Amino acid sequence: MISGVRMVLLGRQGAGKGTQCVRLARHYVVPHISTGDMLRAAVKRGTELGRRAKAIMDAGDLVPDELIVRVVDERLHQGGTTRRGYVLDGFPRTVAQAEALAEITAAQPLHVVVDLEVPTEVVVERIASRRTCADCGAIYSTAAPPKYGWHCDNCGGEVIQRDDDTEEAILHRLDLYERETAPLIAWYAERGLAVEVDGIGTADEVSTRLYAVVDERVAAASTPG
Ligand code: ADP
Numbered sequence: 001m002i003s004g005v006r007m008v009l010l011g012r013q014g015a016g017k018g019t020q021c022v023r024l025a026r027h028y029v030v031p032h033i034s035t036g037d038m039l040r041a042a043v044k045r046g047t048e049l050g051r052r053a054k055a056i057m058d059a060g061d062l063v064p065d066e067l068i069v070r071v072v073d074e075r076l077h078q079g080g081t082t083r084r085g086y087v088l089d090g091f092p093r094t095v096a097q098a099e100a101l102a103e104i105t106a107a108q109p110l111h112v113v114v115d116l117e118v119p120t121e122v123v124v125e126r127i128a129s130r131r132t133c134a135d136c137g138a139i140y141s142t143a144a145p146p147k148y149g150w151h152c153d154n155c156g157g158e159v160i161q162r163d164d165d166t167e168e169a170i171l172h173r174l175d176l177y178e179r180e181t182a183p184l185i186a187w188y189a190e191r192g193l194a195v196e197v198d199g200i201g202t203a204d205e206v207s208t209r210l211y212a213v214v215d216e217r218v219a220a221a222s223t224p225g
Pocket of ligand 1: 012013014035036037039056057058060061062063064065068089090091092093097164173
């Protein structure tokens with residue numbers, strides 16, 4: 001097994017990014033950095049950031065680039081993360097954020113940007129049945145609930161439907177994804193970093209595909225010449 005990777009996972013809401021990022025982070029022994037989870041934690045703690053982000057998130061809009069870039073910049077500089085590796089989930093979401101990330105990581109650039117591809121029709125259905133742990137962000141669904149009532153298997157937290165998983169907010173987020181985030185795939189492809197992975201199948205099948213792609217990219221980066 002290869003340990004250490006610097007990667008971004010892109011994909012529509014409901015493509016399975018959250019689930020796969022947790023697995024990737026364990027597999028490669030690097031932190032899973034989810035901007036959505038960080039923002040939800042800030043809302044819960046009632047910090048200045050949380051107060052600024054709450055209404056924007058509930059409407060399904062994007063928080064301003066400058067705000068989120070500052071949060072990610074700080075996190076990536078904790079404990080040598082830029083060097084040791086990470087799985088970024090939910091960031092970057094705009095070309096301006098991708099440019100900022102390229103600057104932050106200039107000394108140790110990304111190994112790979114994976115686009116987890118699941119068609120829109122499939123994700124709308126998945127999000128409607130999605131349930132999330134309010135404490136640790138673990139993801140369940142009405143078809144695969146936690147073992148004991150609606151309490152998280154990992155931490156015992158309450159498992160609920162997210163405030164922004166209403167149909168209206170979901171459709172708005174998917175629309176924003178097509179307009180703001182999908183162009184990033186072309187942006188990273190031009191830089192030789194983008195790889196598409198099919199996100200249809202069981203979670204294990206998708207993980208196996210992801211590990212194969214990431215292993216190949218990390219190995220290529222560590223081969224001289
Ligand atoms: P989803 O992928 O289902 O939209 P996330 O948990 O990634 O959910 O994000 C939830 C919300 O947090 C977004 O709708 C947005 O308001 C905000 N957010 C998260 N990451 C970013 C980002 N990189 N830029 C701007 N807003 C963000």
